[in-house]
Amino acid sequence: MKLLVTLMGVAFITLATQSQSIYSLNYTMGFGVGETSDFIGSPSFRGVTFEGRGFLDDQFSLGGYFSWSTFYEKLAGEKFTDGTATLTGTQYRYINAFPMLFQAHYYFGTDEYEPRAYLGAGAGAYKMIQRVDLGVWSIEENHWHFGLSPEVGIFYPVGMDSQLNVNLKYHYVFGVENSLNYSWFGLSVGFAWGD
Amino acid sequence: MKNLLIKFAVVSGIALGLFACYPEGVETTSDTDLVYTNYDPDFNFAGVQTYYLADSIQHIVDEGEEPDRSLDSFIISEIESNLMNLGWSEFDTTLFPEQNPDIAVVASLMVTTTYNVYYYPWYPYWGWGWYKSSNSMDYYGYGWYYPWYGTSYVTSYSTGTVAMLMFDPDRADTTNKLINLSWAGLLNGIAGYGISDAKTRITRGINQAFEQSPYLGGN
Numbered sequence: 001m002k003l004l005v006t007l008m009g010v011a012f013i014t015l016a017t018q019s020q021s022i023y024s025l026n027y028t029m030g031f032g033v034g035e036t037s038d039f040i041g042s043p044s045f046r047g048v049t050f051e052g053r054g055f056l057d058d059q060f061s062l063g064g065y066f067s068w069s070t071f072y073e074k075l076a077g078e079k080f081t082d083g084t085a086t087l088t089g090t091q092y093r094y095i096n097a098f099p100m101l102f103q104a105h106y107y108f109g110t111d112e113y114e115p116r117a118y119l120g121a122g123a124g125a126y127k128m129i130q131r132v133d134l135g136v137w138s139i140e141e142n143h144w145h146f147g148l149s150p151e152v153g154i155f156y157p158v159g160m161d162s163q164l165n166v167n168l169k170y171h172y173v174f175g176v177e178n179s180l181n182y183s184w185f186g187l188s189v190g191f192a193w194g195d
Numbered sequence: 196m197k198n199l200l201i202k203f204a205v206v207s208g209i210a211l212g213l214f215a216c217y218p219e220g221v222e223t224t225s226d227t228d229l230v231y232t233n234y235d236p237d238f239n240f241a242g243v244q245t246y247y248l249a250d251s252i253q254h255i256v257d258e259g260e261e262p263d264r265s266l267d268s269f270i271i272s273e274i275e276s277n278l279m280n281l282g283w284s285e286f287d288t289t290l291f292p293e294q295n296p297d298i299a300v301v302a303s304l305m306v307t308t309t310y311n312v313y314y315y316p317w318y319p320y321w322g323w324g325w326y327k328s329s330n331s332m333d334y335y336g337y338g339w340y341y342p343w344y345g346t347s348y349v350t351s352y353s354t355g356t357v358a359m360l361m362f363d364p365d366r367a368d369t370t371n372k373l374i375n376l377s378w379a380g381l382l383n384g385i386a387g388y389g390i391s392d393a394k395t396r397i398t399r400g401i402n403q404a405f406e407q408s409p410y411l412g413g414n
Contacts, residue, residue, distance in 0.1 A: 046218070072218035079407060084236055086407045089229035092220045133220050135229040135383055136309075136354055 020055040022155075024165045026190025030069040030097070035180040039130070040093050046070040049188050051103075058110035065103050065122055065149075069186065071095040091134050097182065098127040099171060101149055113157050118167075120151035126173045128182055145182070147173035155192055165192040225396055227354075228384035230403045234410060238363065238377040241413030245286040246278050247296040247364075255305040262304075266393060270302055273398055274359055277405040281412045295364040298377060302360070306386065308353045353386040357397060359404065378411065380404035 028047030032040055046069065053063035075091040103122030109115075123146075130141040153167025166189050173182035221227055234240075252270060254262030278300065279285075286296035361378040368375065382400035387393065405411065 070218060085231065085233040087229065087231050088403055088407055090221075090226050092218075094218065135227045136352075136385060 020194070022051075022053045022055075022061070022163075022192050022194035024051045024053075024163075024190055024192035025049070026051070026165060026167075026188035028067060028069055028186050028188040030071060030184045030186050032071060032095075032184045034183045035175075036071070036095065036182045036184050039180060040071045040073040040095060042071070042073045044069050044071040044184075046072070047186065047188075049186070049190070051192075053105060053194075059107045061105045061107070063103055063105070065099065065101040065124075067097070067099045067186065069095075069097045069184075071097070071184075089134055091132055094129075094131045094133075095182070096129040097171070097173075097184075098129075099147065099149065100125045100127070101147075103149070103151070105151075107155075112155075112163075115154055115156045117154045118152070120153070120167075120169075122149035122151065122169075123147070126171070126182070128173060128179065130179065141177075141179050143176050143179050145173045145176055145179070147171060147182075153188075158191075161193050163192045165190050224385040224387035224392075228382065228396055228400060230400050230407065231381045231383070232379065232404050232408050234378045234408065235376065240377070240411050243281075243283055243297040243411075245296045245298075246283045247286045247288065247299045248275055248278065249299070249301045253301065253303040255303060263306075265390065266304070266397065269394055270304070270357060270397060270401070273401045274300065274302060277401060280405070297363065298361050299364050300359065300361050303358045305356045305358075306353050307356070308351055310349060310351045312349050354383060355386045355393075357382040357400065359401070378408065380408070 026049040028049045030044035030047055031037075032043070047067065049065070049067040051063060051065050053061040055061045071094065073093045075093065077088060077090055079086060079088045081087075099122075101122035101124035103120055103124075105118045105120040107116045107118045109117070126145040126147040128141070128143055128145055132139045149169055149171050151167055151169040153165065153169075156164040156166070158164050167187075169186040169188065171182070171184050171186060175181040248271065250271065252264070252267045254264070256262050275285075283298075359378075359380040360376055362374045362376050366375045366377075367373070380401075382397065382404065384396060384400075387396070
């Protein structure tokens with residue numbers, strides 16, 4: 001997994017030095033689905049994403065993606081039963097997700113001064129830290145995962161070299177050992193800049 | 196320059212906003228309260244009519260330490276009211292000295308203190324002013340050596356555990372000196388401040404233990 005992260009880092013730096021490149025910094029919300037929403041039902045409003053894209057031509061780019069989203073839910077006074085045992089207490093559940101992806105995008109349109117919708121796909125490493133605090137105890141699952149991430153979005157020009165960026169990204173993270181198969185939709189809004 | 200400042204402001208704003216709203220966890224000591232119950236599914240709780248409740252609490256303390264008995268009578272009275280709510284009657288040992296109650300109840304209390312020691316190594320940092328960026332590059336990459344001891348501080352917290360145990364005296368294994376538990380209820384949480392807070396949490400915990408054990412009433 002370290003090799004994968006290193007390769008993505010090298011790819012990211014290489015692409016960032018391409019003649020045409022765009023960087024974006026976004027506020028990211030997360031909406032868990034599947035096992036993720038079973039574990040934490042509340043959406044995440046704590047997230048940030050940084051992207052770099054190097055253009056191969058007017059309609060294709062390759063790049064790197066890094067994000068941090070925190071999912072959190074407090075389950076106050078919940079009762080859990082297992083066989084004859086019952087436990088009541090307040091649980092604090094957290095998921096910190098750190099996707100580090102290599103990604104490719106296709107743009108509908110070639111004029112960077114007009115709104116451009118795009119489709120994208122990413123693959124790479126996900127650092128997932130899942131924790132439950134209960135009483136004075138804490139149970140943590142901390143693993144590297146492999147995951148995939150299709151995406152749809154739009155760049156909307158707001159200046160000579162600045163664009164509003166809005167995108168919706170689906171993350172699917174394959175489970176390892178005893179962890180969940182994490183999946184969520186990430187809705188990002190932010191600014192992109194570059195030449 | 197203006198664009199750079201805007202970008203810097205956007206980056207700083209997002210970063211600060213993210214850290215500022217990082218979710219908190221436990222806020223009060225009562226947030227750590229846990230109530231655990233378990234029972235023997237082969238025991239017929241519906242057949243219980245009489246109980247015996249020990250009138251003292253067993254304190255589990257370090258050797259030589261004096262137990263704090265300020266909450267003993269309160270804990271016993273709270274357990275007793277829940278036993279009576281089940282419709283069970285107190286067994287009078289003077290009237291029936293040769294008989295056993297249907298169930299016996301004992302309680303114990305244990306307080307455990309956990310200590311955490313944190314250690315701060317002191318070292319100078321750039322902000323102290325003696326660093327001159329152009330002249331001190333010869334020292335680039337050097338580590339810090341500090342011949343004095345760092346600063347340490349200690350935090351501690353105490354957790355209290357109240358255990359309520361029920362058993363049928365007739366089922367005690369006298370040969371191996373083992374008692375088969377019919378029911379156990381445990382309350383655990385970080386000790387707070389003040390007797391009033393402790394009583395509130397103990398009452399809530401004991402009531403919860405009985406509430407989450409409807410089978411005690413034969414249900």
